[in-house]
Amino acid sequence: AQSVSQHNHHVILSEAASLELGCNYSYGGTVNLFWYVQYPGQHLQLLLKYFSGDPLVKGIKGFEAEFIKSKFSFNLRKPSVQWSDTAEYFCAVNGGSGNTGKLIFGQGTTLQVKP
């Protein structure tokens, strides 16, 4: 069965620090990869996605992620975080046979940015 693991459960950074959140998945076939953000009290919003092509994906708000197939990883990065980036971040994978569209989510990483 597919699974997604996010290594960092709670990250605290100061403004302007660089961010990298780890995401690994366990599925050997073709996958689609996503990062979602959930601001306090709000629903999930798509930050970026990877389906195919250039493994370095750029998303909204200055975020990017790199798909490394050999490492089954899709880490999220941002060069300089802002206080407004305080939120919970979820990595998700969609793949496997049947094309059901099911998303498998990681446990989430809470990011706290100190002003």
Place this chain on the structure above:
Amino acid sequence: DADVTQTPRNRITKTGKRIMLECSQTKGHDRMYWYRQDPGLGLRLIYYSFDVKDINKGEISDGYSVSRQAQAKFSLSLESAIPNQTALYFCATLGPFEGYTFGSGTRLTVV
């Protein structure tokens, strides 16, 4: 108006009560999903539907049922609510080009 609307936004109910969470969408998408979110566990799939006649169980369907009344409506029911069903519930649609669209969520507390 939101593309995916969930009602109610918040609900407190007692153990043993039946409760329905509703989801409606204006995206015109055939595929709809119900997830629950728990701290430290991320989102887990409860049920999903490809159309009104195609309902499928997700990874944690026990204790839940669903109804796809129309392409635009997908309801989640708890027949007899229990405290460990306290969670944040999200409905989502999937379109062929737009990807996933999530509703704003329903925060359910079972006391």
